[in-house]
Amino acid sequence: MEEEVKEHYFSRKRPPGKLGDKIVQALKEAGRDLNRLEIKDLSVIDQLHTGGFQATLDLINRVHLEPGSVILDAGCGIGGSSRLLADRFKFRMVGVDIVDEFILTADCLTKLIADNRGISDLIEFRQGSILETPLPDGSNDAVLSQHILMNIKEKQLLFREFNRVLKPGGVLLLHEVVKTGNGNIDFPVPWADNHNISYLSTWDVLLKGCKKAGFELVHFLDKTEHAEKWWIKVRQITEKFSNNPRPLGPHLIFGDNGNLFGKTMTFNIQTGQLGVIEAILKKI
Numbered sequence: 001m002e003e004e005v006k007e008h009y010f011s012r013k014r015p016p017g018k019l020g021d022k023i024v025q026a027l028k029e030a031g032r033d034l035n036r037l038e039i040k041d042l043s044v045i046d047q048l049h050t051g052g053f054q055a056t057l058d059l060i061n062r063v064h065l066e067p068g069s070v071i072l073d074a075g076c077g078i079g080g081s082s083r084l085l086a087d088r089f090k091f092r093m094v095g096v097d098i099v100d101e102f103i104l105t106a107d108c109l110t111k112l113i114a115d116n117r118g119i120s121d122l123i124e125f126r127q128g129s130i131l132e133t134p135l136p137d138g139s140n141d142a143v144l145s146q147h148i149l150m151n152i153k154e155k156q157l158l159f160r161e162f163n164r165v166l167k168p169g170g171v172l173l174l175h176e177v178v179k180t181g182n183g184n185i186d187f188p189v190p191w192a193d194n195h196n197i198s199y200l201s202t203w204d205v206l207l208k209g210c211k212k213a214g215f216e217l218v219h220f221l222d223k224t225e226h227a228e229k230w231w232i233k234v235r236q237i238t239e240k241f242s243n244n245p246r247p248l249g250p251h252l253i254f255g256d257n258g259n260l261f262g263k264t265m266t267f268n269i270q271t272g273q274l275g276v277i278e279a280i281l282k283k284i
Helices: 002-009 018-029 039-046 052-060 080-089 100-117 155-165 203-212 224-240 251-259 261-270
Strands: 070-074 092-097 123-127 140-146 166-179 215-222 274-283
Touching: 018 039, 018 100, 018 251, 039 052, 039 080, 039 100, 052 080, 052 140, 052 166, 052 274, 070 080, 070 155, 080 092, 080 100, 080 123, 080 140, 092 100, 100 123, 140 155, 155 166, 155 203, 166 203, 203 215, 203 274, 224 261, 224 274, 251 261, 261 274
Parallel strands: 070 092, 070 140, 092 123, 140 166
Antiparallel strands: 166 274, 215 274
C-alpha cells in the first residue's frame, strides 16, 4: 500500500531531486526574488490541503502551545505547514513523509527561506512511514495530521503511534477529509487517482479509533461548508487560467490531475459524499 501511495504522489519513473528544481524555476518565472523569498510565496504549492494556510492557523490557534513546543508534522509533504508554524509561532517542527522526493524538496525549499526568516534550527525533515516513526516515546507536544488519513488503511496502528510519540497531555490536531455518504466519489482527488489508495472513513469511525488509542476529544468543528466554498474558488481559479497556466500551481506536483481537483472535490462535497473536519484530541 505504501508503495502505491508513493507512486501517486511522486512517480518513481521521474528522476529524483528534480521537483525542487522545477519549483525553484517556477518561482523565478513567477517573478519571485529567491534572495527575499517569504513563506507566502510558496503557499500555492505547499499548502494544498483544503483551506490552505489559514486552515492550519485556525486549528493551531485553538490550542495553547508555547514557542519551542515540538510538533510532529505527520505526512508533511514538501514542508509547507512546518515552515509556516516554525515561522509564525517558533515551534520546533519535525516533518515526516514516506515520499523521498517530498523530503528532498522540503529541505530544498526550507533552505531558501530559513536563513532569511531565522528558522534554520527549528525544522527538520525525515523520510519514513508515519505508522512507525523514528521518534522517541513521549517526545512531542503535539501531532499535526492534515489530510493524510485518507491514504492510511491501518488507522488504528497510526493512532497508537501518534499516542506513543506524544507527551502525557499532548494533543493530536486533526484536519481531515471524511466520508459522509454511501456512494462512490469522483476521481481524481488530491490523495488518489482511484479507489486503490483511498481509505476514507466517517468521523464517527475515526473518533472511535482515537478513543481506543487513548485520546479524548476536546474540540470538534465540521468545516464542510467552508470547504465547499474553498474548492469552488479553486475550481474558478483553475478555469480562469486554463488557457494560460500560471508557473506556480498544484500541477508541479500532481501533473495534469492538479487541474481537475477543484471540479471533483466540489462535486464530491456537493453530492454529500465528502466532508472536512477539524478536531483536537488530548492524550489521556
